[in-house]
Amino acid sequence: MxxxxxxxxxxxxxxxxxxxxxxxxxxxxxxxxxxxxxxxxxxxxxxxxxxxxxxxxxxxxxxxxxxxxxxxxxxxxxxxxxxxxxxxxxxxxxxxxxxxxxxxxxxxxxxxxxxxxxxxxxxxxxxxxxxxxxxxxxxxxxxxxxxxxxxxxxxxxxxxxxxxxxxxxxxxxxxxxxxxxxxxxxxxxxxxxxxxxxxxxxxxxxxxxxxxxxxxxxxxxxxxxxxxxxxNPVKIMERFPVKQVMKQQGDTLLVLDMGQNLSGYPEITVEGKAGQRLKLTPGETLNDEGFVNQKQTGRPHYYVYTLKGGQTELWHPRFAYYGYRYLQVEGDVEVLKKVESCFVYNSAPRTGYFECSNQLINDTHRLIDRAIRSNWQAVWTDCPHREKLGWLEQDWLNGEALVYNYDCKTMIAQTMQNIVDAQHEDGSMPEIAPEYTIFTGSWAKPFLESPEWGGAIIALPMLYWQHYGDLSLASQHYDAMKRYVDYLDTQDSCYILKQGLGDWYDYGPGRAGFAKNTPMPLVSTAHYYQWLCYMYVMAKHLGHKQDALQFNQQAEHIRQAFNREFYDSKKKTYATGSQCSLALPLYLKLVPEGDYQAVLDNLLKDIHAHGDRLTTGDVGNRYLFYTLVQNNQRELLYKMLNHYDVPGYGYQIKKGHTTLTEQWDPTHGASMNHFMMGHVENLFIPDLLGIQRTGDLIEIAPHPVGDLTWCKGSTMSAFGEVKVSWKISNGQFLLDIEIPEGGFADVYMPFSDRAETVQGGKHHFQEPVRR
Known part of the structure; x- marks a missing residue:
């Protein structure tokens, strides 16, 4: 080596x-x-x-x-x-x-x-x-x-x-x-x-x-x-050749389809005379005339190469990259002998694998995964072109998607350093880290601080602990985490927070952006409550008993205020009754005792009223999906996702996209390479395949759903790779698992109450299918 x-x-x-x-x-x-x-x-x-x-x-x-x-x-x-x-x-x-x-x-x-x-x-x-x-x-x-x-x-x-x-x-x-x-x-x-x-x-x-x-x-x-x-360093991880020539104008212009939207740059091989020149313009889409379009992604961005001449020359940019699928080549096009797209992203080891019998689910997994890779640079970026900024909400809202598919230990640790570095003296948190730009103007306040974004300072150490069984990040950054919740305490009005972005880019009539279905204070306050609950648990395990008591008391005050402000006890609904409005309190157990089922029923009614389609966005998706899973509504969730209409992942696939788009409806423009809406990926390995890791503990609990007939995959545990393969055949559910030596797993079968603890090795289980 x-x-x-x-x-x-x-x-x-x-x-x-x-x-x-x-x-x-x-x-x-x-x-x-x-x-x-x-x-x-x-x-x-x-x-x-x-x-x-x-x-x-x-x-x-x-x-x-x-x-x-x-x-x-x-x-x-x-x-x-x-x-x-x-x-x-x-x-x-x-x-x-x-x-x-x-x-x-x-x-x-x-x-x-x-x-x-x-x-x-x-x-x-x-x-x-x-x-x-x-x-x-x-x-x-x-x-x-x-x-x-x-x-x-x-x-x-x-x-x-x-x-x-x-x-x-x-x-x-x-x-x-x-x-x-x-x-x-x-x-x-x-x-x-x-x-x-x-x-x-x-x-x-x-x-x-x-x-x-x-x-x-x-x-x-x-x-x-x-x-x-x-x-881990960022590297050239994959290469893509030209898929097809989309447009040609003599010897002066080519428009190439490289086949995959990605983060990176072109690498060219040329032969020609000294002084001959090529201009390379990358872009995600083409305009109506068939030329590369950078209107939504930041323009102009291009590369110019001037030949030395008299030899074969190989070149790619060293200090710039872009998000693109198409490449427009202008100038002395006849010198171009070869061009490849270099897919540049973080080299963190891949630890997860997933595949099932439903092609749409597989394509959705690929769509999201390619967007994750594209936005995994020195920081987890929002997009690889227009902003290239470390917006923080996606890091934890899609946390399970990251840690089940990749080794994220060093990336999360370094991200936490960037987050703590970005914290302001008063304890407040910006929405991006590193905070390279400070938005100004009357419109800018929601983009300066939002609990769903800034709360990454608490959510990431919690994710790190839950998945890897390691409290070291919480211990190392405890003071900064505490300063943040103390800051939120100074910003509330009778325990209600009223700043932030809310359920950003939710789905409904009109242009996507600020939440249109759910009141922003409901979303902000619910997350304030969640951060205090997280701090209570971590403080307790770190030995900060007095802090833990205070966090618990504050959380209870917020729970009561939340229900006073947003809950209609007669109608058993919250605020506007939107999917996000209901899923958040259901998932966070904010609902008054005895009313949980009634609120859940109202959530299901809203989903049915929208034709079994979602209305949530960047924040609400996570809570909607998890609430349905926790309440055994997987068949409904499967129906909500297993189609090619908007809103849904299938619509993006139908439109030919190869990475997850910023909006549910990509025809409205904006970025075609965001992973912020990829929350369903949180469920593929832990729930559908059925491998859950909590520190050293491994749980195998597959959940067959819909028309799926098989599923296979793997992820890493503290002891090594855990493999699962299940299928339905002749009315029988067949499960094969492989546990690494030194580990053990609790196995739960999906169609019975059968549960068993197994040690390292290969194991086979079988039971009748009961729907």
Whole structure:
């Protein structure tokens, strides 16, 4: 195995030697200081940038946003046994030693609020160093660290011009160590990347000769604390060839269907003359004339490649990506010999597998999973084009979908660091983390804080504990979690919260957006109650007994206020009687004792009144689906989802989409690659297949439904992979399971009261089908 692959935690010995000075005295270096760069301060949302602000950005030195290369030579003076380096290149870097790229990560290091945390990477390069002169080169791009615009940009934000901090430790065979750090001895030069913006694209001139090397300047270090990057790197994980040519205009234009909507960029192979050029414009959809359409996803975003000539050239962007299915190629099209779409997403190991006899369910699973992958970058983004921001609600509302299909331990831990970094001094939580942009204007208040979004600071440690059996995140971030519920306590009015987004993008007449079916205060207050319940349980297990008592008392006050404000005891309904209005209190057990069944009946009536279709959105879906499952209404839920009409996942499949769309009705535009509505994925492995994990505990409880005749899949437990396969044949339900050695599972059969505990190994169960 190649020893230069990325490692995420450097050795304990090195950490002890260096303490918290991870970079051993290395300096931050680059081409220009922040002072000379004249970069404006602040985090500017692009829709609210005033003329004065635009003028300030225009004054920034062009060198401050230019991609540069830094270099240094190093020659070991005697035999060595180990070489390890640590690097942080901001915004993004690509490191080579003797012309060979180190690691296989894209967009490294991972994004953060650089005023709070700055992640670095560590590599073992023992097998790459020679005993001659070794040339170390670092290519730097802007990333989110230095988003100055130029084309499309969601916001303008800069923590400074591109910068590098570098440390190489060489351990010789006699155990002596030599250190090479970033300092004044390095040099810099302009790179062939003439433009780069995470939001706007990238231009590369292969004719450009890297020369005119200059001494580096020592820069002001970022304000944030250096931390090891613990989450898995983003990589090129899949490749897709051209599916079909959609449009061609002579030798000057091609429109290509790459077959799959994804996050990434094109990779091209070209042959031609020096100076010939291609412009590549990616997009999710085509307009009426058959050209690529970026109207809903942020425009313009494109890539320009200028040929060196006289050879076969292979290229893809280094520091920009987009969400797209179609690719428009303009210019000297005859030079194009090959093009592929590089699907770029987080390399967290896949831990789950699911398949069943219903093709629509399988396609829905694939639709959601591809959207999850597309939006799994350094953070879980909302979309891979228009915003690329870490909106927080989807991380926990779709939490089971994530943890049953992927190993999320390091990603959740690093996400929590971003969340805690984003928390404000008063304890409030923004809706995005890192908080790269602050929305302003009279319209912006609902987008600044909402309990369903900010509550991720509590929900993610709870998910981590429930699934992995690990309370460490709750322990580590307990003070921040408590500060958040204490803040909510200052915002309520008689225990009712009145801020937030509510059931965002629910389904009904008119344009999707703010909730139209359910009062926002009902949704916000219900989540306030849920966060206090979570805090009560976690505080109790962490030994914070007095806090637990206070959380429990506060939750009871909110429960009573919630019912006073929203519950109609005569009609046995809440607020508007919408599906979200009823599912939330049912799921959270807010309903007064003795009225539960009546409220549930009203929920079922509303579903039937809508033709057995849902009306919920980004928040309400989770509670609707789980409420139906908890009350043995799986047949109804199956009916609500097993169709090709709107609203439903099948409608998106019918329309040819390959990733989950932002709206239930994708014909209304907006993003075609969001995973926020993918809540049904929470049920596929834990409920339909029937594998549930709670820490070390494994429960097998399959739930055949509808016309399903078989289902098979797996997920990881603390002891290894758990496999389940069930089928219905000749009136018999047949269940085969495989439990890893050292583990055990409680098995519950679906058509009887039979329950059994089994140990590691393969087991077979059978019983008659009773509907």
């Amino acid at each position: 190649r020893r230069y692959l990325l490692v995420f935690l450097v050795s304990l010995v090195s950490l002890v030697v260096l303490g918290q000075d991870y970079m051993g005295g290395a300096k931050w270096i680059g081409a220009i200081t922040r002072k000379d760069a004249r970069i404006p301060e602040g985090r500017h949302y692009q829709g609210a940038v005033l003329k004065e602000s635009k003028a300030l950005w225009a004054q920034a030195d062009t060198l401050s946003r230019r991609s540069i290369i830094l270099r240094r030579s190093f020659k070991p003076y005697k035999p060595f046994k180990k070489a390890e380096l640590r690097i942080c290149g901001l915004g993004f870097y690509e490191l080579t030693i003797n012309g060979r790229k180190i690691g296989n990560a894209e967009f490294a290091p991972m994004w953060s609020d650089y005023d709070k945390s700055v992640f670095f990477n560590a590599y073992d390069v023992t097998n790459l160093l020679t005993y001659e002169d070794n040339e170390i080169r670092v290519l730097l791009g802007n990333g989110v660290y230095n988003e100055q615009g130029g084309r499309y940009h969601k916001m303008k934000i800069s923590f400074g011009p591109p910068t590098l901090c570098f440390l190489l430790y060489v351990t010789y065979e006699d155990d002596l160590r030599e250190r090479l750090i970033s300092d004044e001895k390095w040099e810099w030069a302009l790179s062939p990347i003439t433009f780069n913006s995470l939001y706007g694209g990238e231009d590369y001139d292969a004719r450009f000769e890297v020369k005119n090397w200059h001494p580096v300047v020592v820069q002001e270090s970022p304000k944030g604390q250096l931390r090891p990057q613990i989450a």
